[in-house]
Amino acid sequence: MNILVIGGAGYIGSHVARELLDRGHQVTVFDNLSSGLRENLFSGAAFVHGDTLRYEQLISAMRDSGAGAAVYLAAFKAVGESMIKPEKYSVNNIIGAMHLLNAASETGLKYIIFSSSAAVYGEPEYLPVDEKHPTNPSNYYGFTKLEIEKFLSWYDRLKGIRYASLRYFNAAGYDVKGRVTGLEQNPSNLIPVIMEAACGMRGELQVFGNDYDTPDGTCVRDYIHVNDLAAAHALALDYVSGNDKSITVNLGSEEGVSVTEVLETARRVTGKAIPAKITGRRAGDPAKLTASAAMAGELLGWKARYSDMETLIRTSWDVYRDK
Numbered sequence: 548m549n550i551l552v553i554g555g556a557g558y559i560g561s562h563v564a565r566e567l568l569d570r571g572h573q574v575t576v577f578d579n580l581s582s583g584l585r586e587n588l589f590s591g592a593a594f595v596h597g598d599t600l601r602y603e604q605l606i607s608a609m610r611d612s613g614a615g616a617a618v619y620l621a622a623f624k625a626v627g628e629s630m631i632k633p634e635k636y637s638v639n640n641i642i643g644a645m646h647l648l649n650a651a652s653e654t655g656l657k658y659i660i661f662s663s664s665a666a667v668y669g670e671p672e673y674l675p676v677d678e679k680h681p682t683n684p685s686n687y688y689g690f691t692k693l694e695i696e697k698f699l700s701w702y703d704r705l706k707g708i709r710y711a712s713l714r715y716f717n718a719a720g721y722d723v724k725g726r727v728t729g730l731e732q733n734p735s736n737l738i739p740v741i742m743e744a745a746c747g748m749r750g751e752l753q754v755f756g757n758d759y760d761t762p763d764g765t766c767v768r769d770y771i772h773v774n775d776l777a778a779a780h781a782l783a784l785d786y787v788s789g790n791d792k793s794i795t796v797n798l799g800s801e802e803g804v805s806v807t808e809v810l811e812t813a814r815r816v817t818g819k820a821i822p823a824k825i826t827g828r829r830a831g832d833p834a835k836l837t838a839s840a841a842m843a844g845e846l847l848g849w850k851a852r853y854s855d856m857e858t859l860i861r862t863s864w865d866v867y868r869d870k
């Protein structure tokens with residue numbers, strides 16, 4: 548299929564583009580390069596330097612590429628920033644998604660794979676979190692994702708656009724074959740921050756609290772390898788197009804790992820001391836968050852293959868150590 552990968556020069560987008568190319572799809576990457584990198588583009592994919600906020604650019608890219616499906620990974624994703632600058636998230640995430648839906652409706656593009664987030668759930672009421680868990684985002688970023696899911700659902704009903712909404716837990720790692728090498732700029736997520744501390748790009752890791760009700764006092768999360776995420780996008784597209792049916796599924800490893808365990812694995816794999824300091828809790832952090840990915844298994848036949856902490860760290864370090 549011809550697929551438009553919007554945000555395909557970004558961290559997750561580039562892995563998705565690679566996966567779709569590997570499976571024999573024709574890929575056009577559409578990216579404004581605000582955080583995406585030319586380094587993340589592949590010679591087998593076409594590239595359009597365009598912005599989702601420029602409706603005419605999106606329409607042209609859909610028409611010129613003949614895309615039958617779009618993957619939408621062009622949202623801003625810094626949770627903390629979304630609480631300080633909601634306007635930025637409203638415009639880019641929500642209006643960008645509206646343009647995508649309207650352009651899909653206008654051009655007859657039938658399938659959309661949407662990067663959603665565990666952030667739609669908010670503070671967990673029970674674990675592991677399945678798709679029936681109430682949605683109650685505790686940050687503006689998560690709110691934008693949930694609103695876009697609602698728009699998708701309406702366009703499914705009114706316009707027959709079928710979608711998969713993929714609720715990622717903590718995405719991490721790099722391509723296991725080493726084909727993606729672009730570093731995220733100013734990362735705030737745990738594993739890239741640890742990598743930066745390991746290679747001297749930053750002084751230390753700040754551990755946000757060690758007084759949580761968890762076995763070692765630090766927060767527990769469900770880390771999912773970006774190659775596993777990418778495979779799920781391809782499988783979700785097969786499902787949605789094959790069954791003419793929309794779905795909303797969690798993508799997680801179902802393994803809970805604490806901040807201390809991540810740090811210890813990183814010290815062992817990198818052989819670096821990685822300075823770390825315990826600081827106060829970060830506002831809005833739940834003590835534990837883990838996924839049930841049973842639905843992705845049942846519907847897509849998907850299973851995490853690379854999401855053990857060792858592989859997550861090793862594939863990240865393979866990229867960071869060379870920088």
Ligand code: WQD
Binds near residue numbers: 626663735740766768
């Ligand atoms: C992980 C753990 C921190 C940085 C976010 C979004 C979520 C989803 C995944 C996409 C936490 C601790 C972190 C640091 C630390 N995103 N930490 N020092 O907040 O679990 O999830 O990314 O949709 O919606 O909320 O990820 O990587 O920021 O934090 O101690 O410098 O590491 O407190 O326990 P988070 P994270």
